[in-house]
Amino acid sequence: MSILSLVEDRPTPKEVYNWRIYLLAAIASFTSCMIGYDSAFIGTTISLQSFKDEFNWDSYSPDQQNLISANIVSLYQAGAFFGAFFAYPIGHFWGRRWGLVSAAVIFTLGAGIMLGANGDRGLGLIYGGRVLAGLGVGAGSNITPIYISELAPPAIRGRLVGVYELGWQIGGLVGFWICFGVDDTLAPSHKQWIIPFAVQLIPSGLLLLGIFFVRESPRWLFLRGRREEAIKTLCWVRQLPEDHIYMVEEIGAIDASLEHQRSTIGLGFTKPFLAVWSNKRILYRLFIGSMLFLWQNGSGINAINYYSPTVFKSIGLRGANTSLLTTGIFGVVKTVVTFIWLLWLIDHLGRRLLLLIGAAGGSICLWVVGAYICVAKPTERPDDAPLEGGGIAAMFFFYLWTVFYTPSWNGTPWVMNSEMFDPNVRSLAQACAAGSNWLWNFLISRFTPQMFAAMGYGVYFFFASLMILSIIFVFFLVPETKGIPLESMDGLFEHKPIWHAHAKVLAKLREDEAIFRRDIEESGFSKTADERLEQTETAVPKVDA
Template sequence: MGVLSLVEDRPTPKEVYNWRIYLLAAVASCTSCMIGYDSAFIGTTIQLDSFKDEFNWDDMSPGKQDLVSANIVSLYQAGAFFGAFFAYPIGHFWGRKWGLMCSALVFTLGAGLMLGANGDRGLGLIYGGRVLAGLGVGAGSNITPIYISELAPPAIRGRLVGVYELGWQIGGLVGFWICYGVDSTMPASHKQWIIPFAVQLIPSGLLICGSMFIKESPRWLFLRGRREEAVESLGWVRQLPEDHIYMVEEIGAIDRALEEQRTTMGLGFWKPFMLVWTNKKIMYRLFVGSMLFLWQNGSGINAINYYSPTVFSSIGVKGGNTSLFTTGIFGVVKTVVTFVWLLWLIDHVGRRMLLLVGAAGGSICLWIVGAYIKIADVKNSDNTEMDGGGIMAMFFFYLWTVFYTPSWNGTPWVINSEMFEPNIRSLAQACAAGSNWLWNFLISRFTPQMFDKMDYGVYFFFATLMICSIVFVFFLVPETKGVPLENMDSLFEHKPVWRAHGEVIARLREDEMQFRRDVEEAGGSKLGGERAPPSPTTP
């Protein structure tokens, strides 16, 4: 099987896998570029001497410095938490397309506000701008995965939602290296630290421009009763005529799913809230989706993203510029591994196995790094250069990155974007995104204090949480790859969860073959593609 080969739930015309679907995913994923850039640049920018000098850092006590750093970083996550929930009514009434536009506009306003800060005005504009920018990316983190998953054919849904994660890593790569660049090439000045803040406007500007031209989600249009627009939009995305058998099947599946919702729970704004409150199955899925982000943040990733100079200093890296360089290498490793995850792992290995392997390997690496810091007593060491043990610790830190990035970094977003029925998907994604930003806020707010008080224990803490996540995934998270959105209910009804995927895929293939036989016997629509039906063997 080649790197780009696909495992399909049914025979799919080659026209479906076209440039339009990837372009739409790329435009929407400018949201994640904004998030990734922020997670990388802010922790390194506030460590620049030019920033510290302008805001009189040396006049603060060490405790006050930690508090101010934590506030600058974490106000963004606090805003994002509320933005994730504000996006629900926007996405429901205005649609995914205009939801993305609103998120970009609010983020741009916040990023622009930060540019007005200086030593005379103080940090107030940065604080306010961070909250507004957080509201924007919080809304975007809700809407973008939903938008992409609603457009995606099942065989490449993980890959397309993975484009969202790729945008996150590209933004992070730029953010990690830009501070190294300005520190290496520019004298300490106001301009040196304001440039990284100004670069935030690039991805938000691209999203504003792109949102003017992208198509609205066909599934949202069906949900709102705008059937003609929905069929036209779906045909444009799939590059197929309305009477093509693939289109007939997909539209029929959407219609059946909406009709079932209409007769069982209704399609109104408040209906999802009522369903969640009364339906234990939906509540269970919300619990699973939200908890995935507890374990994601429990890996320590955001402690590393937002405070990477502090992390590398704890391992023994000396010198501000050297710390920025090792941080940049961390960003390169994450981005390279993300490409592997996107092109092959997510839709071949699957979601469940990636989470299990990533947690096990990552935990081992953190135990080794923490043990080295304990034994070498790095905090009290006078060594100006890293010894062999320090180099080994750096190797296992980067190896942790290799385990974490293709597993817990993007996979929880993929699972949450695909495991809910259409009418509850916006509310569910709001809960998932809100969970992510809640745990993100807690980690970013207290990481400086954790490193000050716990030292090497920080690594043991995160390593232990990664072990706990293995138990959670094994017993509660089924595999979702290749399962159509309209069949997620069946997937979560099967027990035990480790056998659910195979049984659902086998049944879907039987139903598909029967449907096609019925169409052929009735002399129905033209069939697309010359390939033989898929093998009944479960992928």
């Protein structure tokens, strides 16, 4: 099988892989542009001299500076943690589309509040705006992966949910480079540091404009009993008529899944909460999904994203402009590799193998970087000393770590959490997964400055060790989910050992597909409505008047 061949659960008409599905995913993924931009711009912006001058940075001790930096960064994650759970009732009662609208409006309000901050007013507006913006992106991190996965055909579900990750990286790329741009082209002033804050309004504004094109999730409509609207929307997304055999199969699978949910968990708002505590199968998957984000943040990515100037300084780089340039290159590498992950790797190599390779390669790179800092002690060199050969090698391994991490742990946990839960539990499960992400994100961003101050090169050894532990976790507990329909995820987690589950479930699906198609063909329903009418008219003799 070619690496570029799609793994389909059943024969899929080419009309299903159409432009509408990609456009809907792209519009929804403006939520991740908001997240990615923030993760990149905030650490570099508060390192600008103009920002420090306006808020009298030199009047604080180093410990106070670290505390203020950590508070500015981490309040956003704290808001996002609560926003992830806040989105659950919105997504359940009002739908995925209105969830996206709510996320954009709340984020826009928070970003606007931050623009009122200056030296006279102090940092209060930035703190408040960061919490509010965090609520918005937390809600978006819950709703968007669910929305995309519920629209996606199984064979390209990873690619489409990967558009969410691509939006994250594009936002990050802009965030990394905009600070270099204002630092390089503008004199230190209020305008220099406020521009990066203002750019936050662009992705949320684009989402509010694009929402007029967005259709509601068909699976959510089925869940709420709006069957006719759900079928009409699903046919619009798939660009196939309702009586096409592919649509008959998909609608039948959704109906069967909902009926199973109705008879086991139930379809009410509180039923998923009861199911989580009473159903070990769901609790196990919830544990898997939440732990994936522990290991994701345990790679050190958010320490690097939010405090990249500090990271590059620890390797031996000097000068604010040089640090910003190096950070910008880091953003370029992440974005380029994300394109490769999105277009080829996620739906061809699969989720499980990517996680294993990424953790192994990334761990080796961090051990090398930490060892260099331990031996060479680059932070003790004079400020005007050039980067030596060992430092260049450390930079190479740092960027190599980016190449390993980005197509594996950066987006794959989001893909897996969006696809491995039953319909009525999916929104609550995604809220828990997103909440887990923001919890670990908060802890890392809150204590990274103190970790570097206290541990030095040990920070790299710490994250490298966590990546080794993640290999053990994935190998024994995480199944492959690529190409498996959302309605068939239960069977995937029932097979043991876990590394054989994917092949067994896919074989069973193809066997069931062959039986179903044979029955359909024998009944004549596989023909179009016009063909069936013509067949009926031919079979029934006309009676003369």
